[in-house]
Amino acid sequence: MSFFEAVILGLIQGLTEFLPISSTAHLTIAGKFLGLINPAHPEEWTAFIAVIQLGTVAAVIVYFFRDLVQIVQGFFTDGPKYFQTKTLGRARLGWFIFLGTLPVAIFGLSLKKIIEGNLTKSLAVIGTSMIGLALILWLAEILGSRKKNMDNITWCDSLIIGFAQSLALIPGSSRSGTTITAGLFLGIAREDAARFSFLLSIPAVIASGFLELWEMRNFMGQVGVMNVIVATIVSFLVGYASIAFLLKYLRTHTTYLFIWYRIALGIFLWWMVVAHVG
Numbered sequence: 001m002s003f004f005e006a007v008i009l010g011l012i013q014g015l016t017e018f019l020p021i022s023s024t025a026h027l028t029i030a031g032k033f034l035g036l037i038n039p040a041h042p043e044e045w046t047a048f049i050a051v052i053q054l055g056t057v058a059a060v061i062v063y064f065f066r067d068l069v070q071i072v073q074g075f076f077t078d079g080p081k082y083f084q085t086k087t088l089g090r091a092r093l094g095w096f097i098f099l100g101t102l103p104v105a106i107f108g109l110s111l112k113k114i115i116e117g118n119l120t121k122s123l124a125v126i127g128t129s130m131i132g133l134a135l136i137l138w139l140a141e142i143l144g145s146r147k148k149n150m151d152n153i154t155w156c157d158s159l160i161i162g163f164a165q166s167l168a169l170i171p172g173s174s175r176s177g178t179t180i181t182a183g184l185f186l187g188i189a190r191e192d193a194a195r196f197s198f199l200l201s202i203p204a205v206i207a208s209g210f211l212e213l214w215e216m217r218n219f220m221g222q223v224g225v226m227n228v229i230v231a232t233i234v235s236f237l238v239g240y241a242s243i244a245f246l247l248k249y250l251r252t253h254t255t256y257l258f259i260w261y262r263i264a265l266g267i268f269l270w271w272m273v274v275a276h277v278g
Helices: 003-016 023-033 043-063 065-077 079-085 090-110 112-116 123-143 155-169 175-185 190-218 225-252 256-275
Strands: none
Touching: 003 023, 003 043, 003 225, 023 043, 023 123, 043 065, 043 190, 043 225, 065 090, 065 190, 090 155, 090 190, 123 175, 123 256, 155 175, 155 190, 175 190, 190 225
């Protein structure tokens, strides 16, 4: 991997992590075109993606820093009171993020070998999930009432969105795509669904990122420590801008732009599969 390739991959990660179009899919497509994915050791690519995602999760932490401080404070000081008073607040949101993280933690660890394998690097799998989620997101846009905000989210909502986050383990599904889609089905407004999606991603991405960082120690020299650092920094800078863009965009726009993009890319990937390209 060259310095230029590291910058390109960091740019792709930052641009696509928060948009409902799947960063893993775009990174894997780029990795195939650049010849960076070793078919004999696909787990190396999975680890690289997980590590540079630490850059985008850092962008979430910085962007929502004040909210996170209040959530952590409320979680430890007022958390127990929630179960007695059922009051709304940051303590409640902290518990909901914890609850919503459990499904992806369970499925992620249980399916680790499959996730690291060649199946999740398949363009056919990515193309299918790109189109499949696009259609489900389109249905959510039609059926969702979008009347609920962050204060109206329930423990049941957070658990359902958490299970939806687990679907992001399938490449091409998109973590933000699956969680925003679930939020829309539950009647949550687009911007609030995105906000909860971003906050919910923090524990899972940090855990997987540092786990894979530890496992990368055996082949870090092949990728290049500096290349990993560069890709992570670029993903942080671009990711921060992507968060601001998406939240502003969803205040006044639907997700149809992303739906059509997913369908177009999915069809293109299937053409590549049939034509044996890439």
